[in-house]
Amino acid sequence: MNHSPTIGEYLIQRLRHHGVGHVFGIPGDYVLGFYELLHQSDLTLINTSDEQGAGFAADAYARLRGLGVICITYCVGGLKVANPVAGAFAERSPVVVISGAPGIGERVKDPLLHHKVRNFDTQRKVFEQITVATTVLDNPDTAYQEIDRVLHAAFRHKRPVYIELPRDCVNLCGPAGYQPIEFKNVSNEDALREAVAEAAAMLNNAKRPVILADIELHRFNLQRAAMQFIEKTNIPFASTILGKSVLDELHPLYLGVYEGAMGRDDTRQIVEESDCLLLLGNIFTDINLGIFTAELNLDCVISATAERITIRRHHYEEVTFEDFLLGLLHADIRQRPFDPPIVHNHVAPFEPKPDAPVTIARLFQQIDDFLADDTLVISDVGDALFGAADLHIHKRTEFLGPAYYASMGFSVPAAVGAQLANPKRRPLVLVGDGAFQMTGIELSTALRYHLNPIVVLLNNRGYGTERHMQDGPYNDLQPWRYSKLPELLGGGKGWEVRTEGELAKALEEARENTSTFSLVEVHLAPLDRSPALDRLAKRIQKRLAGQ
């Protein structure tokens, strides 16, 4: 018997086909029918406390698994994820937003159904601004094709897409005999050959070439190819803060994180003095460029991204990132002598001074010492992010942080998504008290689904980054007793520490506590800051003053 799947079934099939195992969200009446379908499928539903948490969780899941899914109800659910979806857009994370909606049959005469804002297409219009493709699955004849088109856009651009599913269409069947469309991007062969030859010649002529690796290497699954190229040519490499950990940070040719004047001087010097800089998958954001303190000589730059290939000041539009990198890998580029750069790159064993109050600078050294091979570091915004730049991440792509969009509240829900995406990694969350007050309550979700992230809460009693730009009572916070959170949630473990000795003990106990989340509150002086934040704050302060 030849029976087409329903629209809802087809959507679930395609998500499974693309490797999705979990869907994040909160149900509502307009999406209940599809929730029941999800529940009966082999996808696992993850309920967060608030929809915002589902948004950040799906973003982290997408960064690790290649696709993440949020499923929520119309407007009151959908508009709550506008911010996380915008962050996924900015930082190139392929998140699929599936929103329930009033049935087409209910929309006749434009009635004021609950959850409606202005018109029935208001939510879609909002998402048009923050996604690369949108669709409303209101026509069974085209619904399969629309699903394929929109999911393809998510893969092509590594950015969010929006699918609206009117509740009376979930169980309609599409056309019989439909074959899923597999899209493929191909390069113009001649343009590819020309671009690779030009880049190869520049690299071969260079005396001090350097590679700067960024997040698109990860998004387009080209980390292995990049590492092969590095090992074939022995060209040293750095990363940006957004791209931190895309390549192994314990590799002898690794130079550290480059962030212009914000970053380490030794790394900066080697990168900026290079006579041929190969940028792989870079996004030129302000923070990536050290608030525009980066000084790169365009005469020496080759930049390859998903959008285009640029050599010096000219562009190749019809060459894909993947084809270009594989082309370089197989081109005739000479191997240099293996000559590891003189960059202080090893992890010094950390000796806690038992009674010394914890300082930011020493905290990151202590954390660095604590990292294990299975640790996935997830930073929130502020010094949790800037200070993390110098951590030594052991494996590929084991650092996540909203280093461009910089939305506070990312890290705790992201830890939920990340650990479900890769259960072999244990998240270590670095989060300030300000960000924790926004979304830290999503540890409830970690508890419910038996996840065991370790959360290190940097409590400097306020919005610390802002204190250094301009201070006032608006940078203060209600002083929570964070370590009591497990009592509210009914599980998990909490610690409150002030000294290096207490922190060492808490971290070890947290490592042993594998069955639930661990929350380690670290008291810090309000005006303590990392050297990186010190430099950043001074830059931003100047801009604030209009200089």
Added chain:
Amino acid sequence: MNHSPTIGEYLIQRLRHHGVGHVFGIPGDYVLGFYELLHQSDLTLINTSDEQGAGFAADAYARLRGLGVICITYCVGGLKVANPVAGAFAERSPVVVISGAPGIGERVKDPLLHHKVRNFDTQRKVFEQITVATTVLDNPDTAYQEIDRVLHAAFRHKRPVYIELPRDCVNLCGPAGYQPIEFKNVSNEDALREAVAEAAAMLNNAKRPVILADIELHRFNLQRAAMQFIEKTNIPFASTILGKSVLDELHPLYLGVYEGAMGRDDTRQIVEESDCLLLLGNIFTDINLGIFTAELNLDCVISATAERITIRRHHYEEVTFEDFLLGLLHADIRQRPFDPPIVHNHVAPFEPKPDAPVTIARLFQQIDDFLADDTLVISDVGDALFGAADLHIHKRTEFLGPAYYASMGFSVPAAVGAQLANPKRRPLVLVGDGAFQMTGIELSTALRYHLNPIVVLLNNRGYGTERHMQDGPYNDLQPWRYSKLPELLGGGKGWEVRTEGELAKALEEARENTSTFSLVEVHLAPLDRSPALDRLAKRIQKRLAGQ
């Protein structure tokens, strides 16, 4: 010396002029300069835990004070309030969104500044969908006028507006000698006379006229006029659930809340059998109309709203709501004999059965008995809202609930905004466990600013309304120990109750606890529900099944 105010100063002056005393939000670097200006002004800044909380708080503030203000940073702050602002749009609450933004001088060459999504106008385009007016204050020559135009739109439509303030424009001065523009809506005199005469004739000819009062009476400050009209004519009146409490519910001519088949039968019968129904400020939403079970005979209907006046099936476009109602008040409409309707409307004294488990139906009777003259009831979505329909609210506009947009998580942050808007009222929050897990943490804000709401948390262990439509594990929640929340936040008082006796005791203790918030968790059976929810769930279940 003749010195114009800066753009930032002018904006603050106009907000003060319109009665604003508080601004809700969280700072970020793009808005820090304006925050400092706010801090130095006589406006009071209220920091919430998350921006979402600021959104709901400002919405409630706007409903009580006539204007509410959210001030947040670019995108990572602004997009977090998309949902509360959409709710304010749907339910006609004049909220002003002020967003910091990158300076105009920083935007040259379209750099990737942090917090940017797609283009510099992405956030504005999103807010165009969910507000009635937007502006970017990037030109000192027009900035004053733009502020006046946009604030006027908020007043004219009682809906949100959006003001974006690039950080390098805050301290620029506008033109000297500018006079603020006071806009005024005027009716066409002839159309007004015709409409009032026609309505007066219908009312005079009617045997059983009824008034149905809704929220626009409150938004346009016409409650006193409506009550004068009722007392002049002795026409009985009902309200909708969205408009609940706009007129005194202890008045002898009050009929109760009309919600079609969802509401009480005695109220429904009188309303539907009326031969002349005067609708004052009604929004015809599905929930207001009892999920379209309302049966109103259009031959008998006069409907006056801010958009237009409709009599039977024809419309007057050039007549304002205010002029029409004042016209009726002064028209020659006969006074009927004072004949209070036979509707069971008094509050029965509640006698708790000490050991009886609390049920939803009895809970609302107990709450009704507990209401004081200074109580402001704030309902969240679900049975907290539906069950609240039959509470007897003592004063005008002392009930707030998202009865149309129905966004979960409204109530706790709304209590913060409401009590700051009117410190003479003490909020009583009715909230389910699902909604509380979304935004209940904003009790932190109540604590910080010394507010004392009483929160009654209806814990039925999940999304109770949905269980009755379609149940699955996706309607379950992590079982928090809600009464421990004060230990996390560092203040407030908590109770956990199961019986009517325990609830009575907790409510009395909460009443005495005037210095902090009180959180009373009430355990309920998961499938217990109010009669109103019973009827609603059955209607929605039918729609879900496509019937």
